[in-house]
Amino acid sequence: MNNELSYVEIEKSIEHMAKDIASKYINLNKKTTPFAILYLPSEYIYLTIVKNFDLVTKIFDKYKIFIQGPSTIIAFIYNLFIQNQNLMISKNIDKIKNLFLDIQKNYKYLNDHINESHKQITKASNSIEKAKKYTNSTFNKINNSSGILNIEAIEIKNELENES
Structure with a gap:
C-alpha cells in the first residue's frame, strides 16, 4: 500500500x-x-x-x-539532431533546385541569343559573299573591256577567299 x-x-x-x-x-x-x-x-x-x-x-x-x-536521452537528442539536419538539407535542396532552374533559364536565354547571333552572322556573311561576287563580276567586265578602251587590266586581290 x-x-x-x-x-x-x-x-x-x-x-x-x-x-x-x-x-x-x-x-x-x-x-x-x-x-x-x-x-x-x-x-x-x-x-x-x-x-x-x-x-x-x-x-x-x-x-x-x-x-x-x-x-534514452542521448538517442533521443541524436534523433532530433538527425531530423534537424534533414530539415536543413531539405531547405537547401529547394535553394539548389531554384539555383539550377535559374541557371537553366539563363542558359536557354544565352543559347537562344547565340543561335540568333549565328543566324545574323551567317546572313551578313552571305550578304558580303553576294556583294563580293557582284563586285568581282563587275570588275571582270571592266577588265575584259580594258583592251577595247586601251587601258591596262588591274588584278584584284581576293583576301576573303584566302581566309576560307
Missing part, C-alpha cells in the same frame, strides 16, 4: 513537472520547439514511469512533453 501511495505521488509530481515545463518552455509565439523534454535522472524512476503507457501518452498529448531517462 505504501508503494502504491508513493507511485501515485510520483505520477502527480511528474505530471506537475510536465505542466510546469510546458508553461515555461513551449511558446510557439516565441518560436520555440512545439515540445519539451522531461529528463528523469534515475533509471529506476524512468522505468517505473514509462511502464505506465497511459501516463506517458497523457503527458505527451496534454503537455507535448517527452519523458526521457539516462538510457
Whole structure:
C-alpha cells in the first residue's frame, strides 16, 4: 500500500513537472520547439514511469512533453539532431533546385541569343559573299573591256577567299 501511495505521488509530481515545463518552455509565439523534454535522472524512476503507457501518452498529448531517462536521452537528442539536419538539407535542396532552374533559364536565354547571333552572322556573311561576287563580276567586265578602251587590266586581290 505504501508503494502504491508513493507511485501515485510520483505520477502527480511528474505530471506537475510536465505542466510546469510546458508553461515555461513551449511558446510557439516565441518560436520555440512545439515540445519539451522531461529528463528523469534515475533509471529506476524512468522505468517505473514509462511502464505506465497511459501516463506517458497523457503527458505527451496534454503537455507535448517527452519523458526521457539516462538510457534514452542521448538517442533521443541524436534523433532530433538527425531530423534537424534533414530539415536543413531539405531547405537547401529547394535553394539548389531554384539555383539550377535559374541557371537553366539563363542558359536557354544565352543559347537562344547565340543561335540568333549565328543566324545574323551567317546572313551578313552571305550578304558580303553576294556583294563580293557582284563586285568581282563587275570588275571582270571592266577588265575584259580594258583592251577595247586601251587601258591596262588591274588584278584584284581576293583576301576573303584566302581566309576560307
